[in-house]
Amino acid sequence: MATEGVEAVFLETHNWGKAARFFQSLGYELEFETGHNSGQLRNGDGPYVFIAEVPEDREPGMRPVLKVPDEDAFRPGPDVEMVTPFEDTHFGTRMATVRDPDGRLWSLQAPAKS
Template sequence: MTTEGIEAVFMETHNWGKSVKFFQGLGYELEFATDHNSGQLRKGDSPTLFIAEIPADRQPQVQLVLKVADADAFRAGEGVALETPFEDTHFGTRMATVRDPDGRAWSLQAPLKTDS
């Protein structure tokens, strides 16, 4: 099993409030906000946009997160190797990292397995 497309866009900002207003002005709706200047927006059935505020001395980054249905069943295609293995996150998913030929890191996100 490989990836299923773009799950989310993770974006860092120096001003959470202004960023939320900007994307709301583009038609995105705030799904939730945290108590530490971050949160998630969505427009229709498009990938989510997760925005997190960072300190002014850091350069804001943007990263695409690719969807994986089952981390345990993930098999990378030719030329792809996991740089970091799938690990549980504090926000309820499992994430891993791969690098493309130009050295860019790509996050892979899968749901946590639930015991039935």
């Protein structure tokens, strides 16, 4: 089984409030704020944007998140380098990391196991 498209974009920032207002000015609506300088925004039915504030001494990154509907049925091809296996997240899903041929990291997000 393959992925089912882009689920989200994970974005790091030095200023959660400014980043959230930027996306709200582009038509995104705040779905929830975590209370620790992060939160999720969405525009329509498309992928969501999750923004997390990082310390000033860390360069903010961005990572696309691809949807995997069934972790157990997911079979990466020979050209996919698995960096980390699927692991439970603190927000109720399971995530893995893969690296593309140019060295970029991509997250794979699957539903939590029952």
